[in-house]
Amino acid sequence: MVVRTTETRDKVVEVALRLFRDEGFQATTMRRIADEAGVSLGNAYYYFAGKDELVHELYVRIQREHRARALTVLVEGGSLADNLGAVLHSGLDVMAPYHAFGGSFIQLALPAKSSSSPFSEESSDARSMAVDLMRLTLIASKQKIPASLSDSLPTLLWMTYLGVTLHWVSDSSDDQARTRTLVDGLVPIVAKSVKLARLPVARGLVTDVAGLLTRMTSREGL
Template sequence: MGFDKSAETRQLLVDTALRLFRTDGYQATTMRRIASEAGVSPGHAYYYFTGKDELVHELYLTIQHDHRERTLPCLVAGAPLATNLRVVLDCGLDVMEPYHAFGSAFVQNALPSTSTASPFSAESGDARAMAIALMGVVVERSAVRAPRNVLDQLPTVLWLVYLGVTLHWVTDSSRDHHRSRILATGVSSLVSRAVALSRVPGASGLITDATHLLTRLTPPPEERTP
């Protein structure tokens, strides 16, 4: 019973924080405000989370869960990679849409190399793994002809593409963020063509190099920021 109550309180704090992130923005949302809105004491809130940056990882996980649930029914088995990649990118933009208002402030917080909110940080590992796994499903369900080493690394590369589209979306001031949709369409076609070219001898090294660069940028668990 005690465990259920503890889990319920923790989830209440998460839900409250995400709601305030959407309505008030990241900078205006403080731990004291989260605690007050959730009806618990600040000390109680800090018992569950050391600060709002830690709640950002709950946001990452929530977005990844929603992204997966929205994407999977829309993927077309045997479709070209460009088609299914466009699906996963569009679904990602749909899921993130409620958080656009505070996107710029959030990116400023996540960009520093020491930030635990960075998508490359050790603390973001669970959400990153979920996102790459979803891209793995995209590859599996698509008609992709490429060398084995390219297919193995492709989900990680597609995740990098997703990050790039997300960064553009954060700064996109066009109506209904139309430019981000154009980018999603264009980059899906370009990536699909690049993967097709990987069958040309020597070209597969481009994807290998991109993945190795990502590996060097992502800190191992032992480098977790205190």
């Protein structure tokens, strides 16, 4: 019974994400999802209260797939710029099929109470997964950083990735080429900033920024 329930839920999710991708969020209804999945409308609502919850499921799946793909491109002992660039590009690769849906996703994620928000309590597992990927990027790169930044710097890198994602959503260039160019130009700057963080003259500023972002993404700051 549990296996069948899981299979039905997964079927609803797969159909919903396909319809979001192929036909758009607004054009997709819960009834259409139920019909395509071969379940009753009531059964679809049993698993998901509405399309917003399915969008949150998409967010979680993207984070899982991004992590899995990124771990295959990290180079042990490579430069931070190269590894961070590979991780960010892999994230764009994972999101690419959903670009037409990106605007709708952002609209749903922007409200503070939205479960699809990267900062929501419901997204805590996905957020932790994404921040941990940035931590692994730093470790693989053997980037020396001040001990005071070891906890907050991965969060800062994740916030950088969110900024890239926002640009990607509004990027109308072919295959979002401008966002790829942004990543290639951004990662050397980030890597240099991390190196500068080891110097006393810059350490305080970077620590303050990283600390602020950590507070903003903590449950107490939301």
